[in-house]
Amino acid sequence: MPADALKCKECSTTYPLEARYVCERCFGPLEVAYAAPAGAADELRRRIQAGPHTLWRYADFLPLEGPPRSALPTGWTPLVKADRLAERLGLRELWIKNETANPTHSFKDRVVSVALARAIELGFETVACASTGNLANAVSAHSAAAGLPSYVFIPSDLEQEKILATGAYGTNIVAIRGNYDAVNRLCTEVAGERPSWAFVNVNVRPYYAEGSKTLAYETAEQLGWELPDRVVAPIASGSLFTKVARGFQDFIDAGLVSGQVPVMCGAQAEGCSPVAQAFAAGTEVCRPVKPDTIAKSLAIGNPADGPYAVELANRTSGSIESVTDDEIRAGIRLLAETTGIFTETAGGVTTAVLAKLAAAGKIDPAERVVAYITGDGLKTLDAVRDAANVTEIAPSVDEFDAAFAAAGVS
Ligand SMILES: [Zn+2]
Numbered sequence: 001m002p003a004d005a006l007k008c009k010e011c012s013t014t015y016p017l018e019a020r021y022v023c024e025r026c027f028g029p030l031e032v033a034y035a036a037p038a039g040a041a042d043e044l045r046r047r048i049q050a051g052p053h054t055l056w057r058y059a060d061f062l063p064l065e066g067p068p069r070s071a072l073p074t075g076w077t078p079l080v081k082a083d084r085l086a087e088r089l090g091l092r093e094l095w096i097k098n099e100t101a102n103p104t105h106s107f108k109d110r111v112v113s114v115a116l117a118r119a120i121e122l123g124f125e126t127v128a129c130a131s132t133g134n135l136a137n138a139v140s141a142h143s144a145a146a147g148l149p150s151y152v153f154i155p156s157d158l159e160q161e162k163i164l165a166t167g168a169y170g171t172n173i174v175a176i177r178g179n180y181d182a183v184n185r186l187c188t189e190v191a192g193e194r195p196s197w198a199f200v201n202v203n204v205r206p207y208y209a210e211g212s213k214t215l216a217y218e219t220a221e222q223l224g225w226e227l228p229d230r231v232v233a234p235i236a237s238g239s240l241f242t243k244v245a246r247g248f249q250d251f252i253d254a255g256l257v258s259g260q261v262p263v264m265c266g267a268q269a270e271g272c273s274p275v276a277q278a279f280a281a282g283t284e285v286c287r288p289v290k291p292d293t294i295a296k297s298l299a300i301g302n303p304a305d306g307p308y309a310v311e312l313a314n315r316t317s318g319s320i321e322s323v324t325d326d327e328i329r330a331g332i333r334l335l336a337e338t339t340g341i342f343t344e345t346a347g348g349v350t351t352a353v354l355a356k357l358a359a360a361g362k363i364d365p366a367e368r369v370v371a372y373i374t375g376d377g378l379k380t381l382d383a384v385r386d387a388a389n390v391t392e393i394a395p396s397v398d399e400f401d402a403a404f405a406a407a408g409v410s
Pocket of ligand 1: 008012024025
């Protein structure tokens with residue numbers, strides 16, 4: 001399905017497939033428009049199945065002249081059947097899409113893979129981004145793999161784990177004394193002054209955003225070319241949330257799956273919930289907020305795709321919920337203890353919202369539910385600092401027996 005043009009989401013004006021992201025006529029955001037896929041669904045399915053075990057197996061649905069010749073392998077992450085968590089929540093069929101299995105342990109590897117490949121096609125030689133942490137991690141790693149210099153802009157109060165893991169790749173870390181929204185504004189200005197830099201989520205954002213569609217493609221293929229009934233996914237800018245739905249729609253349009261786009265449920269942290277607040281208020285207008293939450297990777301107070309996320313939740317009879325920091329910590333524990341998957345705070349948000357929906361009876365137990373766990377727990381260790389159950393003893397059997405007198409003795 002070759003990309004045709006960039007198209008304004010508001011007024012449908014089209015532009016060539018260049019590094020641009022704002023409509024000159026109405027200032028609306030641009031996205032990639034595609035022609036209908038050529039050939040029969042069977043043939044397309046065979047081509048996908050013969051592809052690599054990375055997101056490039058879906059090259060027919062990505063906005064590139066061709067898949068990159070070499071790239072850090074990304075995607076094709078496990079879709080894990082979570083029976084113990086399902087039982088705990090009173091659900092019958094629950095799957096976890098485990099994005100911690102990507103090269104830098106978050107779903108951001110997907111969007112960066114696509115943005116970087118397109119940036120190289122367009123001739124850029126320096127890569128940059130505005131990040132809440134995971135994106136900086138992914139940009140620095142994928143740029144290193146491609147042999148390109150990179151600059152990552154982050155809020156200076158980010159988790160140490162994310163800063164250190166990003167620094168290892170030899171990138172230039174620019175820490176801004178301000179929140180993500182200030183970082184993003186600065187990057188928009190810097191991008192204007194340095195047209196030879198590809199800011200993955202600014203001037204090449206239309207391509208970047210397409211990478212999230214591969215989450216839906218993989219989910220459908222891993223379910224045996226079927227769709228989930230309901231999806232729970234986190235919302236920061238709203239890009240992942242809306243593009244996952246778009247990915248399912250692409251597969252429906254191509255005849256690869258039958259049915260309709262799943263019920264789309266969005267998850268936010270209460271301390272940064274402009275989209276959940278708009279949903280609750282019955283409006284698509286997301287009033288900007290000042291973030292205050294442990295879920296820093298979701299801490300975008302002025303979400304670019306917020307209105308589209310609200311529209312999508314309404315259109316699919318879904319919802320957008322928020323949870324407190326304590327519920328987020330409990331969500332991390334719940335997921336880890338029932339599935340063996342350790343997630344960062346964003347995954348705690350998703351799991352806590354899933355639990356909240358189930359407890360409120362908003363999920364029919366017969367539904368097939370997929371939850372997107374977008375990042376690894378090693379990125380936000382502070383959130384589980386109180387969870388470790390450590391008993392210190394001398395290296396002596398007596399002390400061990402004294403400490404664990406009741407455990408395992410028959
Ligand atoms: Zn427009």
